[in-house]
Amino acid sequence: MLWLEVVGWLGSVLVVVSLMQARVLRFRVLNLVGAVLATGYNAVVGIWAFAVMNGAIAIIDVYWLWRLLRERHDDTAYTVVDVGPGDAYLRHFLTVHGEEIARFQPGFALADDARAFLVARGDEVVGVVVVRDVGHGVGVVDLDWVTTRFRDFTPGEFVYRHSGVFAEHGLRVLHVEPAPQMREYFAKVGFRETATRWVREVEPV
Template sequence: MVALEIVGWIGSILIVLSLTQARVWRFRWMNLIGSVIATGYNTLIGAWPFVFMNAAIVVINIYWLVRLTRERHDSAVYRVLAVDADNAFLRHLLAVHATDIATHAPTFDVDADAGTAAGGTRHTFLVVRGDEAVGVVAVTDEGDGLGRVDLDWVKERFRDFTPGEFVYRESGALADAGFSALEVVPREGEDEGYLRRVGFTMAADRWVRPVNA
């Protein structure tokens, strides 16, 4: 009986902890596992109203996990919008999330001179899901079609879905801006797995990838 109660507590704790998660994917998986355990526990003790409630939560979580899996690489769900660096909404987004952005790109400053021989023209792109902006990619023109990625940031709750990939793979926004290749100068704590997933490979001292036409 004690072992059964421990199992029940584990399910309850997982459900509570899931509600503290900012990332949608992590929330859904933790909530699913907790509700499956809670369904089994309440079945064994005969608490049928709670069996129904937790079983319904299981079905809801499975529905959303399937939907999120289908949408995570769907170019019809995520769009890329090229915007000027002085765009009011872009600046508002960068200001609101400045602390989080600084942890990923501590040297990025949208107002700073990009500092390249080509004049340092910076192109900024908003990644949107419906009417919500979920990320920002900023690329500096280094000349001869080469772009340096200065910022690739996504809101925490969308980070498991890597929506930045749509800037690189699907949208054509980079090609429209005149880029034929990209590079990323490695920084401490760089997510190398993410860079590989979106098509970058290491060459010499930096990450590079061609731009899809």
């Protein structure tokens, strides 16, 4: 049956393609679909060892998707670490990811008066937000960047959600000039578009 062979090959291809994905969510989704198709194909043709194996993989993928999506907006899943521009790990992180950061934020340079907020998931730093104080309680977001693996989960939002970290530095409002592809994200984390730039008020501590 041609359609059955197509299902079997499609499942195999999706499993292989999933292993090429850097993003955690995309990997899990593709791997799940591929495993489900492979399970069905192997069950129909009677190759039970592979059917059971792929069925188990599908169950594992469902569990991790449930956990990842549940933690997507969970305050306990991420930690925001406030560091200064001279922090050694911050500079190491920016250097390691410098080439990719430059593609998202051309011309970014860490200012001496900036504050950086590292976003950590367990012991892994998954993102960074850099804000520069320009006076009169105004902070400019120079960088909001997330590692590829966690880009589907926008962990940078935790920095803005815990906006007390900005108020502690005397900031009352944040400004940003987002790239077109980032506008939807900044709208989700509380920025609103004005005639000149995007603005977000900082809640007092």
